Amino acid sequence: MTSTLDRVMIFDTTLRDGEQSPGCSMTQPEKLRVAKALAELGVDIIEAGFPAASQGDWEAVNAVAREVQGPIICGLARCSRDDIELAAKALRDAERRRIHVFLATSAIHREHKLNMAKEEILRRAVEGVKIAREHCEDIEFSPEDASRTELDFLAQVVEAVIDAGATTVNIPDTVGYTVPHEFAELFRYLTKNVRNIDKARLSVHCHDDLGMAVANSLMAVVAGARQVECTINGIGERAGNCSLEEVVMALRTRETFFNAATGIQSQRLYPVSRLVSSITGMPIPRNKAIVGENAFAHESGIHQHGMLKHASTYEIMRPQDVGLARSNLVLGKHSGRHALRERIKELGFELDEAEFERVFIDFKALADIKKELFDGDIEALVLRAEGGEAGPWTLGSLRTSSSAARGQATVSLQHADGTVVERSAAGDGPVDAAFKAIESATGVTPSLQKFELRSLSEGEDAQGEAVVYVNFADRSYRGASVSTDIVESATRAFLEVINRIETSQSAKEHA
Ligand SMILES: [Zn+2]
CATH class of the missing domain: 3.20.20.70 (Aldolase class I)
Known part of the structure; x- marks a missing residue:
């Protein structure tokens, strides 16, 4: 400069x-x-x-x-x-x-x-x-x-x-x-x-x-x-x-x-x-300048032809200048620490050793379920590992079954104070049943405003992100979770909402 x-x-x-x-x-x-x-x-x-x-x-x-x-x-x-x-x-x-x-x-x-x-x-x-x-x-x-x-x-x-x-x-x-x-x-x-x-x-x-x-x-x-x-x-x-x-x-x-x-x-x-x-939870529009998914995508044939000859024909910035290092490179079960570390770096994240180890464990677990891991999967793992628990409840186990329009769910939740609560509930489908079981276990009953699911990567076994929006005591809360199992990610997202509500309620009591 x-x-x-x-x-x-x-x-x-x-x-x-x-x-x-x-x-x-x-x-x-x-x-x-x-x-x-x-x-x-x-x-x-x-x-x-x-x-x-x-x-x-x-x-x-x-x-x-x-x-x-x-x-x-x-x-x-x-x-x-x-x-x-x-x-x-x-x-x-x-x-x-x-x-x-x-x-x-x-x-x-x-x-x-x-x-x-x-x-x-x-x-x-x-x-x-x-x-x-x-x-x-x-x-x-x-x-x-x-x-x-x-x-x-x-x-x-x-x-x-x-x-x-x-x-x-x-x-x-x-x-x-x-x-x-x-x-x-x-x-x-x-x-x-x-x-x-x-x-x-x-x-x-x-x-x-x-x-x-x-x-x-x-x-x-x-x-x-x-x-x-x-x-x-x-x-x-x-x-x-x-x-x-x-x-x-x-x-x-x-x-x-x-x-x-x-x-x-x-x-x-x-x-x-x-x-x-x-x-x-504020999504980035696909066509958003600089960081949108399509900001560097060239669809038209004439543009693609020009790009192949010389990138500067249609490109005023290089994707790597803004940290966009998308590739079709696929990681899997046999990818080791080194390959994962390199990919995370190329995606622009810097993790310390402890964070990296957490991501690596999750990566191996995910690779057992899902054959091919794309950039979207890796990003989701990293963003999750940097997170940390939002409140007192963690999900011990989740069992669901469904027939026709009815669903049945049993959840086991552990509270930070050591108590374990198990509850079953029925609902319109397994997700609804799991939400009801969580409400019954925690005693918190927020009103559900919106529930979204979106796929983070490619393939039939893609990871899905579930996002849950609720209202409780005049405030809005949001929870999100990622998993290859839709019912599980929805359940975890709902539990995050409950955790946020409990954390903010106890912060209020102490204020
Ligand atoms: Zn202002």
């Missing part, structure tokens, strides 16, 4: 803005896994959460601050002493930390949400930054709904917070309303009209309501932004945030146009994308 390129910081908010979106909530161990993967990916800043939002959020930010090295760890706070002190405390043990304070500035938010005049907004923004500076040198300020704020007032706020000690000023298009040219003009206006603008780094934060989050973010970079806020797979409120993999690969592929570069290890994009998708 030549030194003439300007560095654009990548600020990942998958764990804050992404996690906030419906159906994307993560447990603390899951957040930690994502944070570690983000550190390996090379993001500059991880926004780990909003510590004042809940006890769970505080604990997750604190855990990331303690355990994740490399990136700056950031926590969000409103402009209030309580919020800022909670954030500062959660971030206390981070190697490098940042407090991110925000306050809405647009007329619509001033009048309808905050009921504050301009002077009051200005005063509180400055005060928030000053309180944050008591705890930390690295302070980011966001004027929420900046893109709908009067330009002169926005400039006034930005100048005041920089004077108060903000080192990064982020300009959010909170409602996904702006368009690329207009947004670039806004950045140029600030650069021209804010006296002390060179004392802070300008940042951009876009939402995708009109499908322009990435385009708007790139135009902000053209107009001087040197930090982009984004999420893996673009997950986030409503239509989502700017997608990290898209903005990073646009900057990289068109490096000479943007004259800017990021510190992202792009060959880790695909594995991180798969990890976040598997944890949040």
Whole structure:
């Protein structure tokens, strides 16, 4: 990388803005896994959460601050002493930390949400930054709904917070309303009209309501932004945030146009994308840019012909640049440790010895049932091994039988306290019967919302992933499991849901 390129910081908010979106909530161990993967990916800043939002959020930010090295760890706070002190405390043990304070500035938010005049907004923004500076040198300020704020007032706020000690000023298009040219003009206006603008780094934060989050973010970079806020797979409120993999690969592929570069290890994009998708249960559309299954697939004969002669005829990026190392290579019963290790590496995962050994045992067990193991199978084994138990119950045994439309199931569950519970139930088919037996054994009866099955690889003996969505006590939960046996993966997915419910209920009792 030549030194003439300007560095654009990548600020990942998958764990804050992404996690906030419906159906994307993560447990603390899951957040930690994502944070570690983000550190390996090379993001500059991880926004780990909003510590004042809940006890769970505080604990997750604190855990990331303690355990994740490399990136700056950031926590969000409103402009209030309580919020800022909670954030500062959660971030206390981070190697490098940042407090991110925000306050809405647009007329619509001033009048309808905050009921504050301009002077009051200005005063509180400055005060928030000053309180944050008591705890930390690295302070980011966001004027929420900046893109709908009067330009002169926005400039006034930005100048005041920089004077108060903000080192990064982020300009959010909170409602996904702006368009690329207009947004670039806004950045140029600030650069021209804010006296002390060179004392802070300008940042951009876009939402995708009109499908322009990435385009708007790139135009902000053209107009001087040197930090982009984004999420893996673009997950986030409503239509989502700017997608990290898209903005990073646009900057990289068109490096000479943007004259800017990021510190992202792009060959880790695909594995991180798969990890976040598997944890949040948010599927990646097949045609999604960069990480979709079809992103590098060429169907048309003319394209294929050109590709065979020279890849660059139709390919602007190489699949391996984003960590996509798909092959038709098949592993099986006789494949040894070395072959598996190499394949896992090529798929972009890095496992420690203990994790690898767990995967190898599962691999051997699976190879006994299933003759040929494809990339999808290996990925599923790895993602599962990195997981770990979500709660108190484990499945001891499962027996099912079915005749016509009726099903019968007997489950034996073991609780972490040592008790073993066995229950039988009847239902509409074996899956329904197994769910009922689990409900009877655990005493938890959630209402089932959705049940999905999908094949992860090829062949009649392909592994199936079962995903179960339920509601319980006004919250939604999701569980997933992979097996070559559909009834078993459904049962395990349902048990994961029960475990998540029990874990979150006991967290509530202790909070
Ligand atoms: Zn946002």
